[in-house]
Amino acid sequence: MKDKMSLTERIALYIPIYRGYKEKNLRREEDRAVRNEVARSIQGTKADLSTIQRELVDQPELMMDMERIRTKIDRYDVKVRKAVNGYSGFHTAVKIDESDLDALVRWDAKLIEDILLLREATSDLLKTVDLGAEAKAEMRNLERGVDSMIEDYDQRETVMRGFATEGDDE
Numbered sequence: 001m002k003d004k005m006s007l008t009e010r011i012a013l014y015i016p017i018y019r020g021y022k023e024k025n026l027r028r029e030e031d032r033a034v035r036n037e038v039a040r041s042i043q044g045t046k047a048d049l050s051t052i053q054r055e056l057v058d059q060p061e062l063m064m065d066m067e068r069i070r071t072k073i074d075r076y077d078v079k080v081r082k083a084v085n086g087y088s089g090f091h092t093a094v095k096i097d098e099s100d101l102d103a104l105v106r107w108d109a110k111l112i113e114d115i116l117l118l119r120e121a122t123s124d125l126l127k128t129v130d131l132g133a134e135a136k137a138e139m140r141n142l143e144r145g146v147d148s149m150i151e152d153y154d155q156r157e158t159v160m161r162g163f164a165t166e167g168d169d170e
Contacts, residue, residue, distance in 0.1 A: 027104060034108040035080050041115045042077045046070065048122045055129045065139050072146045073118075079153055080111070083160070107156045114149045121145055 049070045056063040125138045 031104045031108055034111060035083055038111050038115050039077060039081050041119060042073065042080070045115075045118055045122050046073060046077070048126050049073065052122075052126055052129050052135075056135070062135060062139065065136075065143070069139065069143050069146060072143070072150065076146065076150050076153065079150070079157070083153075083157065103159060104156075107152075110152060114145075114152070118142075118145060118149065 049066060053063055053066045053070065056066055121138070121142045125135060125142055128135050128138055
């Protein structure tokens with residue numbers, strides 16, 4: 001993001017107060033960009049899941065399992081889109097400090113890893129269903145992965161809302 005700054009902004013970075021302010025804003029913008037990319041990728045996953053569900057129409061139990069997984073992914077998608085940006089106003093009770101913003105960068109990296117694994121697992125499940133093979137075990141693993149993603153994301157939100165710090169045990 002720093003590469004896209006104007007000459008005036010780069011010069012202003014030499015002013016200590018402005019530099020801290022600008023670096024925080026850049027981290028927030030990067031976080032938002034990562035979350036937008038994750039949300040975009042989730043749409044592809046949801047399309048694959050819809051295809052899988054259509055293929056399972058003759059297996060009502062598996063179709064219901066797939067609907068449950070799709071619902072969880074929908075909830076995850078909403079959480080990612082509506083996430084706390086790491087912004088804290090001057091009079092806000094909960095202040096987001098540098099270490100919290102640094103934690104955002106680490107969580108964003110995890111978000112990207114998680115979504116890539118989700119895309120891969122969904123793609124594998126689609127291949128299994130296309131071949132007519134038993135998909136129950138893969139669906140179970142997919143659901144566990146989604147549950148883990150949601151749990152990790154909830155921890156991120158807890159820290160960003162000021163209720164915990166990164167690394168706290170619940």
